Amino acid sequence: MVEFLTFREGEAAQEPAVTVESFTGQSNSTAVRIEAGEDARELLPYLDRLSLVEVNFPAFGDGRGYSAARILREAGYQGELRAVGDVLVDQLVAMRRCGFDSFRPDKALDDAAVERALNRYADVYQKTVDGRSPVWAKRHPENVNG
């Protein structure tokens, strides 16, 4: 069973993540945790100093964390972006596409199911922050914008 899943090279960040409030209020902390409903854009002035952002999913159906992740990546955040909480195997692909590169689910995931899920879709329709080439770019290799 998988308790922690990472797609990053090297060691995962170990420093405990602090709340957004205490992070922006002080600090020399380099790890922060965003709760659903908190504005990821509050972190944008500090991206250089961050090495870990945890985004909490209180319930798998609460999709605010997907927007939070994409906003951080769109702003150029390069550090570890970790999904924590009610993270299920069936959400991994969408989370990867929104820029998450590590996962600490409340309940451990089945290795084989993770493997199957990650390899199931060879093609995607949207351009996001994961660098995958959308179908429309493959159809028009000479004429892609952006």
Next chain:
Amino acid sequence: MYRYDSYDQSIVDARVEEFRDQVQRRLAGQLTEDQFKPLRLMNGLYLQLHAYMLRVAIPYGTLNARQMRKLGEIARKYDKGYGHFTTRTNLQYNWIKLADAPDILAELATVEMHAIQTSGNCIRNISSDQYAGVAADEVADPRPWAELLRQWSTFHPEFTYLPRKFKICVIASEEDRAAMRLHDIGLKLVQRDGRIGAEVYAGGGMGRTPMVGPLIKDFVPEDEIVSYLEACLRVYNRYGRRDNKFKARIKILVHELGVEEYKRQVEEEFAHMRTLGLNPPTEELDRIRPYFANPAYEQGLSDEIDRSDPAFALWVDRQVAAHKQPGYAIVNISLKPRGGIPGDASAEQIELVADLAERYSIDELRVTHAQNLVLPHVKKADLYAIWQKLDEAGLAEANLDLIGDIIACPGLDYCSLANARSIPLAQKLSDRFGSPERQKELGELKLKISGCINACGHHHAGHIGILGVDRKGVENFQLLLGGSGAQDASLGQITGPGFSEDGVVDAIEKVTNVYLAEREEGERFLDTYRRLGMKPFKEAIYG
């Protein structure tokens, strides 16, 4: 019409295998029903009162004969021989076994169909105008954009767990045949300085808090529609309410923020989004567009119709609409036989319509939000032959937009959310009012029934609407007057205290009598209501 390439096909095939895996895990007991529920819902599979219901997507309501035939075959093989066309222009099977669902999806995939995102809190099937491509008043066929948006919205990673479901409609005519402004987002294609773009309406919808969507942007160029929608959806995903399911639709966010503030936030997000290269290149729209090009119409055909058979002439006057091409017509097929179940079709009827589409309509047909079917490209010379075949199959009812053309949700006969039965009421109403003479006398009168507050039967948008509620364990029907889903969109008002099933039929009789007594030359029921207001109708009902 659009055909999949190898990318589209591989995505749909992968979804079938993913769902097969999920169903196997459920059947093997590795997933509990609680864990399985969100997975099956993402694929249009609901657990209803008696069985599973599978909702198949019919993107923008367009399909070909091969696809229609497959729908009939599935009805026969896996259901009790019926399919039910819905107000979302989809098709539902009400008697599905869980173990069969993966095989059904595999069969659908062989004809380029699927059930992706026909439920769940995600972007649903994109809807459009049933006369797209054949209406004389459109600025362009809206379906290439609808197909572009189908692809964009399929497994969109950021917008798969929205606060609530999300419905998008694309039209391109002044006349709104698709209830565009009652969608979460409505796009109306317009032309400006020789360029195509979209007017964007946001925050329309029905349900327990109906709203007509306000205009939030008067022109988004066609090659920026995707990034503009990403901005609309991102604001909604971040700030839409998640504390109360009944306040979670975008209409509540737009209402609570105010239109101007929602617009401001979308504009801010859009300014950012348009820097990210999210829009497919214009070459992609150019790739899709030819699939919807005009078919090879025959030239120089006669516009004459032999009207010597009076029953046929009656049907022509009601069911046949003007086509942009001389010699051709648009045929509306009513799925509202007198005393029947609105939107239901037997496997045999589905297959017959497939045959007619193949032989007489350049292999194309449409589904309408009013739960009827359309043959879009029919030679006027073929109308009589088509009518005869429809008549034999019980499909030649002449009641388009008349009181017998009732929209009704499945109601308590099938749906686990319903409070009241819609179907028996629809049957009683069509028995009472459905004679050809009476329907003709009453003229255009859109009657819509929902069996609960979720409003799948569009009761808010009915000239006459009926809402079934549960009153202390007894079915009770509220009556609404004055709604419209067309370009003059408006929401119906409740007349007053509700009625029993028979009581509401009697009340409608009184309401229509007021109309017949008070109408002025050329007025529809809706026009008379708008002129007179609620008072005389209310007096007639409760006085």
